Amino acid sequence: MTESIFEPTTAVELEARDLSVLYGETRAVKGVSIRIPDRQVVAFIGPSGCGKSTLLRCFNRMNDLVPGARVEGEALFQGTNLYGPGVDPVDIRRRIGMVFQKPNPFPKSIHDNIAFGARINGYRGNMDELVERSLRQAALWDEVKDRLNESALALSGGQQQRLCIARALAVEPEVLLMDEPASALDPIATQKIEELIYQLKQDYTVVIVTHNMQQAARVSDYTAFLYMGELVEYGATDRLFTNPREERTEAYITGRFG
Amino acid sequence: MTNGRSPSAAPILQGVPPLQPAPEGDGRHQAVQRDASRFDSRLGPRARMGTVFHLVCLLATLVGIVALGALLYDVIATGSGRLTWAFLNGFPSRFAARAGMKPALIGSLWTLGLTAVIAFPLGVGTAIWLEEYAPASRLRTIVEANIANLAGVPSIVYGMLGLAVFVRYFAMGRSILAGALTLALLILPVIIIASQEAIKAVPNSIRLGAYALGSTRWEAVRHHVLPLALPGILTGTILALSRAIGEAAPLIVVGALAFVPFVPGSPMDPFTVVPIQVFNWVSRPQAEFRELAAAASIVLLVLLLSMNAVAIVLRNRFSRRNQQ
Numbered sequence: 001m002t003e004s005i006f007e008p009t010t011a012v013e014l015e016a017r018d019l020s021v022l023y024g025e026t027r028a029v030k031g032v033s034i035r036i037p038d039r040q041v042v043a044f045i046g047p048s049g050c051g052k053s054t055l056l057r058c059f060n061r062m063n064d065l066v067p068g069a070r071v072e073g074e075a076l077f078q079g080t081n082l083y084g085p086g087v088d089p090v091d092i093r094r095r096i097g098m099v100f101q102k103p104n105p106f107p108k109s110i111h112d113n114i115a116f117g118a119r120i121n122g123y124r125g126n127m128d129e130l131v132e133r134s135l136r137q138a139a140l141w142d143e144v145k146d147r148l149n150e151s152a153l154a155l156s157g158g159q160q161q162r163l164c165i166a167r168a169l170a171v172e173p174e175v176l177l178m179d180e181p182a183s184a185l186d187p188i189a190t191q192k193i194e195e196l197i198y199q200l201k202q203d204y205t206v207v208i209v210t211h212n213m214q215q216a217a218r219v220s221d222y223t224a225f226l227y228m229g230e231l232v233e234y235g236a237t238d239r240l241f242t243n244p245r246e247e248r249t250e251a252y253i254t255g256r257f258g
Numbered sequence: 259m260t261n262g263r264s265p266s267a268a269p270i271l272q273g274v275p276p277l278q279p280a281p282e283g284d285g286r287h288q289a290v291q292r293d294a295s296r297f298d299s300r301l302g303p304r305a306r307m308g309t310v311f312h313l314v315c316l317l318a319t320l321v322g323i324v325a326l327g328a329l330l331y332d333v334i335a336t337g338s339g340r341l342t343w344a345f346l347n348g349f350p351s352r353f354a355a356r357a358g359m360k361p362a363l364i365g366s367l368w369t370l371g372l373t374a375v376i377a378f379p380l381g382v383g384t385a386i387w388l389e390e391y392a393p394a395s396r397l398r399t400i401v402e403a404n405i406a407n408l409a410g411v412p413s414i415v416y417g418m419l420g421l422a423v424f425v426r427y428f429a430m431g432r433s434i435l436a437g438a439l440t441l442a443l444l445i446l447p448v449i450i451i452a453s454q455e456a457i458k459a460v461p462n463s464i465r466l467g468a469y470a471l472g473s474t475r476w477e478a479v480r481h482h483v484l485p486l487a488l489p490g491i492l493t494g495t496i497l498a499l500s501r502a503i504g505e506a507a508p509l510i511v512v513g514a515l516a517f518v519p520f521v522p523g524s525p526m527d528p529f530t531v532v533p534i535q536v537f538n539w540v541s542r543p544q545a546e547f548r549e550l551a552a553a554a555s556i557v558l559l560v561l562l563l564s565m566n567a568v569a570i571v572l573r574n575r576f577s578r579r580n581q582q
Contacts, residue, residue: 065469067394094472104463106482116481117471164467171471 004233004245006222008037012079013175013205014059019073021054021063028054030229031073036222041197041206043220043237045213047252051229052209056177058082059207060096061089077175094121097168101180103160105152105167110135110144113152113163117171130170138166139196158189165196169204176200178208182215194219213253217241225249333559337552345553349519350535354546359554361518362535365434366503366561368522369531372438373445373502378495380442381449385491388450389457390479409447416444417511425512432513435525440512441505445498452494456487489576496569500562506533532558 014036021029029051036042044052054063061082063069075082082092094117106113114131123130131148135141140162144155152163161181168176178197182190197219200206210216216223217237224234225246233240233249244250348358384405392398420440430436460483468478509531516538518530532554539551 060470062466062470065466090472090474093470098470100463100466100470102463104461104467106464106467107486116468117473120474120477120481121472167467167471 004235004249005034005231006235008035011038012036013038013077014207015074015076016055016058017074017076019055019058019071019075021051021058022070022072023066024068028229029058032226032229032231034224034231034234036205036207038205039201039203040221041201041208041219043216043223044207044209044226045211045216045223045252046226046232048211050226052224052226053179055226056179056207056209059175059177060093060098062093062098064089094171095173096175096177097171097173099161099164099168099176099178099181102184103157103164105155105160105163107151107153109149110152110155110163111148113167114170117167121171123171134166134170135163137169137200138162139192139199140166156189158185158192161185161189161193162196165193169200173204175205175207178206180209180211183211190215213241225252227252330559333552333555336549337554337556340549340553341556345550346557350517354544354550357539357547357550359532359535359550359557361521362530362532362554363557364521365514365518365529366531366558368434368525368529369438369441369509370499370503372434372525373441374495374499376438377442377445377449377498381446381495381498382453382491384446384450385453385457386479386484389454390475390483405447405450409451413444413505414507414511416440417508419443420508420512430526432515432528433526434522434529437509437512437514437529437531438525440508441502444505444508445502448498448501449491449495452498453487453491456490456494457483459490460486485576489573492572492576493569496565496572500565503531503561503565504533504558506531506537509534532561 012035016032016034018031018033019029020027020031032051032055034055044056046052057063057066058071058075059077059082063071071083074084077092077096080087106116108116111131114134115127118127118130132141132145135144140159143159144163147154152160155163161184165176165181181197182193185193194215197206197208201221208216208220220237222235223237223240225232225240225244225248227248233244233246235245240249241253244253345358346363347360348356349360350362351357388398388402392401417440420436420443424430424436424439425432428436430439464482464486465478468482473481513528514530514534515528516530516534518528522529536551536554536558539547539554542548
């Protein structure tokens with residue numbers, strides 16, 4: 001089974017070492033070891049409840065906020081154990097950004113949505129420049145530049161999600177975790193998000209959880225298939241989808257279950 | 259393909275067999291047999307039942323409105339003749355013609371203001387701790403259960419507590435401060451529960467969004483949870499204060515006086531409040547004093563209605579701001 005798990009030869013940005021997550025007595029992630037290369041897009045796929053979102057949330061310690069969740073093993077960011085002593089999750093979450101399944105803009109203006117993270121993190125530069133730069137990075141600037149002071153809730157779902165991406169980028173993270181970022185969006189909005197992800201990997205390491213296998217195939221460089229809390233197969237996306245090595249991977253991507 | 263990737267990864271779903279309808283006559287499919295005679299729709303009686311229920315609900319509403327209208331009419335008819343500037347600005351007297359309610363009115367405003375200043379931070383702070391900080395522990399369960407119980411304790415019991423603790427133990431005497439502290443305890447559970455509900459109504463996705471940007475708990479609460487919960491918190495607080503302004507029993511126990519011929523000037527002064535003044539006048543035999551009581555009741559009602567109006571205005575203003 002080891003040859004089914006890809007080992008990056010370039011710099012490793014995120015790593016899980018024998019990582020398990022328990023919700024009470026239930027083991028949602030079971031001893032997963034995976035290495036995620038710097039400035040690549042890695043997709044986590046698998047059926048509902050396979051632990052892919054839970055694994056993702058280990059990398060910015062969002063599982064800390066789930067009552068009763070317990071993490072065993074190690075999750076490393078640039079070689080440092082995120083669960084080690086002296087690691088502040090507040091600092092980690094600035095450096096490892098997250099975009100959620102449902103767009104969750106703050107009920108404030110577009111400008112303030114971007115500015116909030118920068119402000120609390122003590123940003124000292126020009127705020128208007130940062131807002132423009134972040135919105136441009138998220139391919140949203142042209143659509144909203146004339147209404148920065150209007151409510152973010154007035155935007156369409158797809159625009160809201162790009163605003164959430166812009167908001168995450170404004171605090172200058174190194175990694176972007178995306179938890180099914182397009183599953184609540186229509187196909188056109190989804191396409192925009194996918195194009196955006198493809199752009200972002202020039203500057204960021206992106207880990208995306210998706211239910212949509214075509215999406216994984218389109219946007220990711222590497223794909224990890226999880227099943228029942230275990231990492232079954234992890235490899236270059238083209239190879240994994242055309243020539244899966246594990247039977248369960250093949251069964252899943254050909255639609256026999258899941 | 260917009261990103262230039264090779265199309266080899268695209269046809270991943272080829273070879274998936276399409277869904278087939280079940281073949282006919284294979285024994286598994288049973289045709290639906292429709293038979294109108296098995297149903298008796300009774301549309302007429304059902305519609306009549308709906309009308310009856312509608313009327314019952316309307317009637318229930320009308321009982322309340324008529325009762326309120328009758329009360330207002332009675333109070334205004336009895337008291338409006340006495341509602342003069344001299345009455346509002348005058349001091350109590352043994353002679354109805356000369357009696358005024360200024361000390362009671364000022365006493366009520368003092369008490370209310372102090373109660374708000376004491377109860378609001380305590381209540382909102384407790385609600386924030388319970389909702390945002392307290393882990394799901396036994397302590398939290400006990401605290402919450404006790405708050406719910408305290409909300410149902412009769413107000414006179416709070417009066418006895420206030421007498422023992424504030425008036426006697428802390429030696430505040432029969433002061434406005436002792437009364438306000440007592441009333442603050444009385445309305446604290448209501449403020450806590452209303453604030454908790456308002457905080458619970460803030461979507462969790464907003465909190466997660468803030469945390470994911472590197473917020474501390476305080477920053478998430480300060481910038482996102484509290485602004486969104488504020489309309490609900492303010493409404494609950496003002497409704498709780500409306501209850502406090504109408505209380506007489508606990509303040510009588512704490513030692514508010516029935517006859518106060520001066521205007522209180524500091525929180526340590528003795529005082530009376532409008533409901534006690536009303537009670538005092540109502541219990542006198544002369545009809546003129548009952549008219550005075552009605553006039554004072556009108557003042558109390560106006561005060562109450564303006565407080566509720568403020569609650570509505572505040573709620574609308576903050577909800578609109580949150581949507582912008």
